Amino acid sequence: MDSSGIIGHSAVMRQLLDQIALLARSDVPVLIEGESGTGKELVARALHRWGRRRECPFLAINSGGLTDSLLESELFGHQRGAFTGAYAEKPGLVEAADGGTLFLDEVADLSAAAQSRLLRVLQEGEILRVGSVDARCVDVRILSATHKCLEEEVARGRFRHDLLYRLRVVVVHVPALRERPEDIPALTRHFLGKHAPENPPVLERQTSLLLKSYPWPGNVRELENEVRRAISLLGDGTAICPGLLSERVREQGDRLRTRGSLKERVCRYEALVIRETLDRYGWNKTRTAVALGVSRQSLIRKVSLYGLRGP
Numbered sequence: 086m087d088s089s090g091i092i093g094h095s096a097v098m099r100q101l102l103d104q105i106a107l108l109a110r111s112d113v114p115v116l117i118e119g120e121s122g123t124g125k126e127l128v129a130r131a132l133h134r135w136g137r138r139r140e141c142p143f144l145a146i147n148s149g150g151l152t153d154s155l156l157e158s159e160l161f162g163h164q165r166g167a168f169t170g171a172y173a174e175k176p177g178l179v180e181a182a183d184g185g186t187l188f189l190d191e192v193a194d195l196s197a198a199a200q201s202r203l204l205r206v207l208q209e210g211e212i213l214r215v216g217s218v219d220a221r222c223v224d225v226r227i228l229s230a231t232h233k234c235l236e237e238e239v240a241r242g243r244f245r246h247d248l249l250y251r252l253r254v255v256v257v258h259v260p261a262l263r264e265r266p267e268d269i270p271a272l273t274r275h276f277l278g279k280h281a282p283e284n285p286p287v288l289e290r291q292t293s294l295l296l297k298s299y300p301w302p303g304n305v306r307e308l309e310n311e312v313r314r315a316i317s318l319l320g321d322g323t324a325i326c327p328g329l330l331s332e333r334v335r336e337q338g339d340r341l342r343t344r345g346s347l348k349e350r351v352c353r354y355e356a357l358v359i360r361e362t363l364d365r366y367g368w369n370k371t372r373t374a375v376a377l378g379v380s381r382q383s384l385i386r387k388v389s390l391y392g393l394r395g396p
């Protein structure tokens with residue numbers, strides 16, 4: 086089975102992948118929850134690709150991006166003359182996805198009218214085009230995603246509770262990136278290869294440390310953008326130094342470095358400098374010692390004191 090492009094070896098992500106593999110075999114609607122940029126759409130695609138509907142279309146629409154009436158006709162289609170500008174009859178995405186999967190991103194943003202049409206699809210397997218009274222049968226698996234709390238939307242009267250229960254027969258939660266920092270190195274390597282395929286740059290040790298300690302409020306999407314930014318600033322270089330990271334990523338890491346007693350901070354910094362220099366000289370201890378102006382013995386002592394290990 087292909088991985089559907091989902092990178093992540095942390096325990097939570099492995100669990101998520103197992104869950105996806107299981108759910109891909111069924112037809113139940115799945116609600117995918119998680120902060121923006123965590124990979125909800127990738128999860129939806131995997132649910133489709135690993136299931137029996139894989140030969141049929143996977144169609145995705147972001148409910149947040151369109152006006153209410155446009156979204157409604159995009160999704161459900163319309164009859165000729167249903168509204169000004171509806172010159173021809175047109176099927177919507179639900180019909181176009183027949184046999185396959187429809188992914189409704191930002192489902193909380195669906196208008197009341199669109200919500201009731203969607204409920205009909207889920208309950209009866211039937212669709213009504215805008216302006217039409219003839220129902221048509223459709224066989225579509227509905228996957229949806231939101232970064233909002235739908236219960237709250239229901240409590241505020243903005244979302245139908247009967248629709249909520251239909252959509253979230255199963256809920257899948259995609260964890261925020263800060264809850265799984267161990268995935269950051271693999272994701273970073275993946276994006277370096279994706280955006281600089283000819284000659285993927287490497288990261289200086291300090292850069293990796295900063296990337297791993299930053300909390301990534303924009304999740305994987307923000308990490309990918311950070312990597313692209315660094316690549317574009319790299320020029321002819323081959324290693325990404327901390328200077329190529331954006332200020333907020335560097336500052337956050339600095340804040341981390343400014344914790345602890347003077348002795349602890351100095352030691353952390355010393356270990357960092359030694360590690361960077363070893364990296365630069367391919368872990369040749371003689372050349373590293375010369376570059377740092379210390380004896381070889383003293384360098385070896387510190388390497389073992391700080392538990393530094395080569396590639």
Ligand SMILES: Nc1ncnc2c1ncn2[C@@H]1O[C@H](COP(=O)(O)OP(=O)(O)O)[C@@H](O)[C@H]1O
Nearest residue numbers: 090091092093121122123124125126127305306
């Ligand atoms: N686990 C992952 N492995 C590889 N790429 C990922 C992963 N999670 C997210 N991405 C990438 O990050 C970006 C945002 O993902 P997306 O699925 O659109 O997030 P969401 O729908 O939760 O906002 C996409 O370019 C996606 O390919």
Ligand SMILES: [Mg+2]
Nearest residue numbers: 122125126190
């Ligand atoms: Mg998305």
